[in-house]
Amino acid sequence: MLFIRYRRGDAVRYGVLEGDAVRPLDGDLFGAYRREAQAVPLAEVALLAPVAPGKIVAVGNNFADRAREAGLPAPTVPLLFLKPPSAVIGTGEPIRLPPQSARVEHGAELAAVIGRPARWVSPEEALRHVLGYTCANDVTARDIVDAEGLWTRGKSFDTFCPLGPWIATTLNPADALITCRVNGAVRQMTSTHDMLFSVAQLVAFVSSVMTLLPGDVLLTGTPAGAGPLADGDEVEVEIEGLGVLRNPVQRDER
Template sequence: MRIVRFSLEGNVAFGVLERDQIDIIVGHPFGEVERSGRLIPLAQVRLLPPALPSKIVAVGRNYAEHAAELGNEVPAAPLTFFKPSTSVVGPADPVTYPAFSSDVHHEAELAVVIGRLCREVPVERAAEVILGYTCANDLTARDIQRSEGQWARAKGFDSACPLGPWIETELDPADLGIQCTVNGEQRQLGRTADMIRTVPELIAHITEAMTLLPGDVILTGTPAGVGPVNVGDEVAVTIEGIGTLTNKVIKRG
């Protein structure tokens, strides 16, 4: 099932996408999904970020080749950090280049959308708390990341977390192709099978420390090939079984 969040004539709703039509969901998708039977053509709506997370918990250096390309060791435990909810934008939304940086990089990632309130989730039960998966771009002001030593501004600036285009609920995340293109040129190409810690392991590790709420998002790390984006670039993240998330980089006004 593909779950979309969309805007139509000023109203926001969730729906189930089937081919080129959306069946509007009654209420929200966190629980038993109730379809209204009211169909709307996909072409008539504006797709929004498919979730509104209270927090985005991201994982750094979860692909060995990516850690190596930046001169870092693979961490002994998952390296986690937060991106604020204000960093989220949706498919086709602009990414605004932050005025305080001159070296923003793309990072294509598989995003996990949490479906229910949970804490202290064992690895073997992680699937029970997952609503589904979507594409993410963990945009990073690399120069600020290096100079400040902690990552709040480098990874938390407005529009630094594009998500979308929808949530795919029927998906095995163990071995999916993931790629990033900039203006049609391939930059990143990897597979989720190369993640150092799996999705269930990440959920268990994170929920040891904190409660996750419905709609919260976990970013699972990026494969090698990260690189700069500039104003005017079109960045596309494609994940096998999900689709493509595309955003254009603009100058902050």
């Protein structure tokens, strides 16, 4: 099943994508809901980020090739950081390059959307707490991160967390190909099979630190090949069996 979040007129709603139509949902995506009888043409709605998360938990260096590329040892436990909900945008919305940074990079990732509260769950039960998966781009002001030795400011600018285009509930997170293209040229291409920590292990680990709530998003790490973005670029994150997240890149004028 593919869940979308969309705007039609002044209303923002969740729906189920059915070919070139949307079946609106009446109720709570993370609770009880029913599909409405009347479908809406997809062409009549504007896709938004598929979820409005309460928090975004991200994982650094979760691919061995990425750790080697950064000149760092492979971590022995997941390295966590947070991105603010204000960084979220949907497919088609522009990534804005802040004037404070001279090098902004893309980072294609698989994102897990939490569907049920999770606290101290085991890896064996962790995926039962996941509603589904979406494409993500962990955009980073690399020069700021390198200068400060911290992740927060360089990863928290507005528009630095594109998500979309929808939530897929049947994806196998253990073996999905992640591809990133900039202006059509492939920059990143790696399978989630190469993650150091699986999605199940990550959900379990994070739930031992903080309660994961419905609608929270877990970014599971980017592979090697993260590279610079420039004004006028178009960046695509594609996950096999899920879809394509596509965003133009623009300079942010104060």
